[in-house]
Amino acid sequence: MVQKMFLRLVCYAVCLLPLNNYATPTTQMWSLQGEAGSFAPAGWSHLEVPALTRVQGVRMKLVINTLVDERFDPVKGKKAALNFYQMEDTIAASGLIITEGTVLLADLAVAADLPLRILEKNNPHVLRDVLPKGTAIYGLNYTxxxxxxxxxxxxxxxxxTALAVQYQKRRKQVLSFMPDPTTHSATTYVVRSGDxxxxxxxRTGASVSDIRKxxxxxxxxxxPGQKLTxxxxxxAKVTTMAVAAAIVKKEEKEVAAVRTSKNENFLSYEVKPGDTLWSIAQKFPGVSADNLKSYNKMNELIKAGEHLKIPTQMITDYSPEKYPAAQ
Known part of the structure; x- marks a missing residue:
């Protein structure tokens, strides 16, 4: 009887002990979660130690940028999480600290005679091949x-330096295809149906050749929906140029076409003596005789003086400069 009561007292005392006395995370219990660089909780976590958010990591003086996210550092990340949640720090310091300046991870791998992929796996906090000064490297086994x-x-x-030179060279090459940004500004034009x-x-005042370039x-x-720069x-303000309809005269050159003011989606062509649907279609690349028949709701019989509609969407090389209005 006394023995049973003693066992009960021992169990009761154990239950009353503070949980923190048992909160000593072991190496096997740690795991990675989340994505590097994110503002959400990410990096090393434990059953009793949640991963840190980006704000919490910065508060614990961890470096988080495009090159390194120390929340994923096997030592610094775990220590920061333990300290943030006021847990006992049982993580031993280790690793090689880059102190001389910025180096390449690939150079360290060559110097240590290690495959680069092994070094990358041992250092999940390194996001690029470039290692800034102060970065810790693990699993190198080389000094x-x-x-x-x-x-x-x-x-x-x-x-x-070579990258900077290459960037400037590429920048000059790109700028050679566009106006000076100090005197011109870029706008985005969204192509609409019928454009x-x-x-x-x-509409914009820019030449066709420039828009292509x-x-x-x-x-x-x-x-439609395509975005053009x-x-x-x-x-300067972008204005729409109004193109008025004009009367086609007999003495005009052979391709006498004018955009009408009522509908800007077609040209008006005056049939001349000897014209056929096929010969007219040949004057407008991309347009066929069947297109003319279908668009004008007619058969193959045409007569001089008749006006045919030529859909501008079908003309592959159409521009107001190439098909000017008749004077």
Missing amino acids: TSSKEALAMVEKQEKYT YLGKISS WNKLKGNTIY VWKPKG
């Missing part, structure tokens, strides 16, 4: 001499 470290830093500086490059040129268009094909002088 660099001051001379080797300085050589790596110098190599990285040359690499960074063609010539019509957009009339700015948007890397090889031809005249565009589609159009540059215009700063302070």
Whole structure:
């Protein structure tokens, strides 16, 4: 009887002990969660130690940027989480700290004679191949001499300089295809149904060739909803140029076409003696005789003086400059 009462007292005393006395996370219990760089909880977590948010990590003086997210550091990340939640810190310090300057992870892998993928796996906090000064590296099993470290830093500086030169070269190349940003501003034009490059040129004041160049268009094909970059002088307003209908005269050149004011989606062509639907279609690339019959609701019989509608959407090389209005 006394023995049973003693066992009950022991169990009761154990239950009353503070939980923190047992909150000593072991290495096997830690795991990674979330995505590096996110504002949500991410990095090392434990059953009793949640992962830190980005704000909490910064508050614990962890480095979080595009190169490193120390919430995922096998040592710093765990220590920061334990300290933030006021748990006992049982994580031993380890790893190689980069102190000389910025180096490349690939150079360290070569120096340590390790596969790069192994080094990347051991260092989930490293987001890029570039390691800033102060970054810790784990699983290296190699200590660099001051001379080797300085050589790596110098190599990285040359690499960074080469990238900057390449960037400036590419930037000048891109800027050569567009106006000076100090005098012009870029606007986005959304293609609407019935638009063609010539019509957009009339609306924006930019030439068809410039619109092609700015948007890397090889031809005249565009589609509704497509976004085009159009540059215009700063302070200038984009206006729609009104193109009035004109009477086609007999002495005009062979392709006498004019956009009507009632419908800007077609041209008006006056049939001349000897014309056929086929010969008329040949004057407008992309338009067939069947298109003319269908669009004008007619058969193959046409007569001189008759006006046919030519849909501008079908003309592959259409622009107001190439098909000017009759004078």
